[in-house]
Amino acid sequence: MASNDDDTHVPGGATGTPGRLGRLGAWLDARLRFSEQIWPELAHHVPRSSASFWYVFGSATLLCFVLQLVTGICLSLVYSPSAAEAWASLEWLTYREPTGWFLRALHYWGSNFMVALMTIHVVQVFFFGAYKYPRELTWVVGCFLFLLTLAMAFTGQVMRFDQDAYWGLGIGAAIAGRFPFVGAIVVDLMLGGPIIAAETLSRFFTLHVFVVPALLLALVALHLWLVLKVGINEWPMPGRLVTRERYLEEYHQLVAEDGEPFVPDGVQKDLVFSGLVMVALVTCAAVLGPSGPNGEPDPTLINTLPRPDFWFLPLFAAFALLPAYMETALMLAAPPVLFLLAVALPFYSGTGEKSWKVRPGAWILVVTVFVTLGTLAWLGIRSPWSPQMDAWSATPTPVEMVRGRTPLQLQGALIVQSRQCRNCHALGGAGGQRGPALDDVATRLTRDQLIRQVIQGDGDMPAYGKNLLPAEVDALVAFLVTLHPANEPPARDAATLGPGVAGAAR
Amino acid sequence: MREQTLTSGPDTTRRQFLTRLGVLLNVLGATLIGIPILGYLAAPLRRRAEQAWIPLGSVAGFPAGETRLAQYENPFRVPWDGVTAKIPCWVRHVEGGTFQVFAINCAHLGCPVRWFQESRLFLCPCHGGVYYEDGSRASGPPPRGLFEYEVEVRGEAIWVRGGRLPTLSADV
Numbered sequence: 001m002a003s004n005d006d007d008t009h010v011p012g013g014a015t016g017t018p019g020r021l022g023r024l025g026a027w028l029d030a031r032l033r034f035s036e037q038i039w040p041e042l043a044h045h046v047p048r049s050s051a052s053f054w055y056v057f058g059s060a061t062l063l064c065f066v067l068q069l070v071t072g073i074c075l076s077l078v079y080s081p082s083a084a085e086a087w088a089s090l091e092w093l094t095y096r097e098p099t100g101w102f103l104r105a106l107h108y109w110g111s112n113f114m115v116a117l118m119t120i121h122v123v124q125v126f127f128f129g130a131y132k133y134p135r136e137l138t139w140v141v142g143c144f145l146f147l148l149t150l151a152m153a154f155t156g157q158v159m160r161f162d163q164d165a166y167w168g169l170g171i172g173a174a175i176a177g178r179f180p181f182v183g184a185i186v187v188d189l190m191l192g193g194p195i196i197a198a199e200t201l202s203r204f205f206t207l208h209v210f211v212v213p214a215l216l217l218a219l220v221a222l223h224l225w226l227v228l229k230v231g232i233n234e235w236p237m238p239g240r241l242v243t244r245e246r247y248l249e250e251y252h253q254l255v256a257e258d259g260e261p262f263v264p265d266g267v268q269k270d271l272v273f274s275g276l277v278m279v280a281l282v283t284c285a286a287v288l289g290p291s292g293p294n295g296e297p298d299p300t301l302i303n304t305l306p307r308p309d310f311w312f313l314p315l316f317a318a319f320a321l322l323p324a325y326m327e328t329a330l331m332l333a334a335p336p337v338l339f340l341l342a343v344a345l346p347f348y349s350g351t352g353e354k355s356w357k358v359r360p361g362a363w364i365l366v367v368t369v370f371v372t373l374g375t376l377a378w379l380g381i382r383s384p385w386s387p388q389m390d391a392w393s394a395t396p397t398p399v400e401m402v403r404g405r406t407p408l409q410l411q412g413a414l415i416v417q418s419r420q421c422r423n424c425h426a427l428g429g430a431g432g433q434r435g436p437a438l439d440d441v442a443t444r445l446t447r448d449q450l451i452r453q454v455i456q457g458d459g460d461m462p463a464y465g466k467n468l469l470p471a472e473v474d475a476l477v478a479f480l481v482t483l484h485p486a487n488e489p490p491a492r493d494a495a496t497l498g499p500g501v502a503g504a505a506r
Numbered sequence: 507m508r509e510q511t512l513t514s515g516p517d518t519t520r521r522q523f524l525t526r527l528g529v530l531l532n533v534l535g536a537t538l539i540g541i542p543i544l545g546y547l548a549a550p551l552r553r554r555a556e557q558a559w560i561p562l563g564s565v566a567g568f569p570a571g572e573t574r575l576a577q578y579e580n581p582f583r584v585p586w587d588g589v590t591a592k593i594p595c596w597v598r599h600v601e602g603g604t605f606q607v608f609a610i611n612c613a614h615l616g617c618p619v620r621w622f623q624e625s626r627l628f629l630c631p632c633h634g635g636v637y638y639e640d641g642s643r644a645s646g647p648p649p650r651g652l653f654e655y656e657v658e659v660r661g662e663a664i665w666v667r668g669g670r671l672p673t674l675s676a677d678v
Contacts, residue, residue: 082586082588083586083587083588083590084585084586084587084588084589085586085588087588166590167616167617167618170611170615170616170617170671171615171616171617171632173616173671173673174611174612174614174615174616174673174674175615176673177673177674177675177676178673178674178675179675183673183674183675183676184673184675184676185551187671187673187675187676188550188551189547189548189550189551191550191671192550193550193582194550194556194582194669194670194671194676195580195582195593195669195670195671196590196671197580197582197583197584197587197590197591198584198586198587198588198590199550199584200590296589297588297589297590298589298590298592299589299590299592299593299594299610299618300575300577300592300593300594302575302594302610302618302619302620303620304618304631305631305632306617306631306632319615319633320632320633320647324647324649327647327649328649328674385633385634386631386632386633386634387629387630387631387634389620389629389631392622392624418624419624419625420622420624420625420627420629421625423629424634432634434634457644457645458645459645460634460645460646461636461645462627462636462638462644462645463644463645464625466626466638467625467626467627467638467639
């Protein structure tokens with residue numbers, strides 16, 4: 001390898017009398033001008049402080065991207081991007097094609113690693129103030145790389161042409177359909193027609209393997225070019241402020257006084273980390289295997305519960321939790337507004353302190369963002385807003401709730417089961433969580449309030465007035481008023497005198 | 507010498523002419539190639555008007571007072587659509603011989619709603635949207651009722667007009 005003090009030294013270029021190989025090398029170099037054009041770039045000086053383990057996440061993300069290209073090309077040798085055959089070809093890949101499952105697993109885990117490492121890279125860049133003057137454009141390009149990587153993750157999910165993919169496309173179309181005026185046009189362009197069909201998969205395939213990767217390659221090249229030309233961010237020191245007037249001069253002085261060539265001295269930690277990433281990736285792929293595909297994308301199989309991949313769970317959860325009146329506006333406006341705020345960061349915070357040690361605002365922002373995303377993802381996994389569609393027939397009423405009840409109350413308990421109340425309301429910890437658990441509902445609502453709630457519903461509960469006979473409401477409420485802890489009396493209407501609700505006492 | 511060619515002189519008009527001709531030809535070529543490409547990319551928009559009457563089967567298959575799952579084949583299917591050409595819908599036979607046919611897709615985010623005969627409600631598994639048996643919104647996040655097909659009973663068969671994924675900006 002090249003020695004530290006001779007930067008123009010060409011690796012592989014033999015010294016002394018050149019042999020056959022040396023002459024070939026010299027000839028290639030004469031034609032390619034490697035030692036003249038490329039080597040100085042690789043050996044450019046970087047601040048010694050930047051050769052840190054904190055600076056390895058960008059190159060690790062790039063490594064994942066390259067691996068995704070390799071495994072993706074391998075998968076495309078077998079995968080059939082046709083709506084009629086995609087699912088079957090994935091089954092073949094997973095179960096018949098030798099090591100097909102492993103390539104699928106590598107590609108799936110590679111995408112997870114890429115998004116994860118990219119996220120760490122962004123946070124590091126943010127904490128180290130690397131986006132500040134003069135690296136604004138590097139940050140802007142990076143933001144678009146982030147977006148394109150998420151686009152790869154989303155379109156990749158569609159490649160796994162299964163029920164989740166089909167209904168995920170349906171969700172995408174439903175969101176697109178909310179655009180005012182142009183909604184229908186956006187839906188048609190997204191689906192390649194008026195309905196999810198063959199052209200939908202074909203165009204997502206085109207995006208996933210041609211368009212987005214090509215854009216990624218171009219922007220990665222630009223990102224790296226900028227890192228080379230503007231120089232890697234130095235280790236930030238509290239009190240060393242960035243100013244437009246003096247920064248470049250200070251940076252060049254720092255590199256001249258305390259710099260080292262990127263190759264070979266600055267690249268060692270990247271090498272070590274890249275190796276570790278590959279080992280971890282292979283381990284995940286081998287142990288955890290590929291993801292899906294789940295059921296065939298047959299739209300008539302409606303007993304399905306669509307779930308997006310992990311990285312889109314926060315979005316999925318947010319869509320479930322937004323209040324109806326702001327739902328459409330936030331679905332359509334929030335993502336681009338947040339993205340633009342991120343892109344514009346170096347233009348409203350481009351100078352001043354770089355170090356995370358003296359930027360409490362950075363900490364607050366990062367912690368807020370990740371607590372929010374983490375909470376939403378966790379909620380997305382649990383999806384408490386989803387009714388449990390089989391709870392009415394699969395989760396029996398706890399025995400202690402029906403023991404010693406009157407025939408009327410038992411009739412009510414039957415109604416709770418048979419009318420799907422349990423799909424949204426839990427009893428004894430089992431059942432849906434869409435509505436409140438009914439275990440102690442009698443302590444919260446009086447008999448009259450229960451009748452009103454059952455008959456009229458509210459925004460979150462359907463009105464059962466149309467769907468239950470008066471006698472059935474009677475029986476149902478007779479059962480519900482028994483649902484209170486033994487040591488806690490049922491709710492009483494302060495307006496009525498006397499001991500409260502007749503028939504409620506045990 | 508070069509400066510001269512860029513400004514004026516007897517032999518610069520030829521260069522200027524060639525430059526302009528080159529730019530013009532390239533713009534022309536790019537336009538000739540670009541217009542059909544744009545038209546090709548916009549092709550999905552032209553298919554939008556397509557709607558077709560589709561038979562859902564005999565009236566006898568849908569007893570009065572019941573709501574049943576039916577399916578039809580996308581009338582605009584292509585051979586490589588595979589199973590995605592099968593489209594489900596809910597058919598409600600209202601007492602008295604009239605029919606309502608609902609799209610499977612929830613008006614909130616398009617998930618497939620399920621019918622529960624016992625409580626006479628449609629429930630969406632995704633975010634808990636609920637609809638009454640007549641398709642009107644009962645509760646939850648949907649901003650409207652279920653999307654409803656145009657229905658006709660021709661002789662003994664039920665026909666619906668469809669072929670489109672319903673969203674808030676385009677009904678079935």
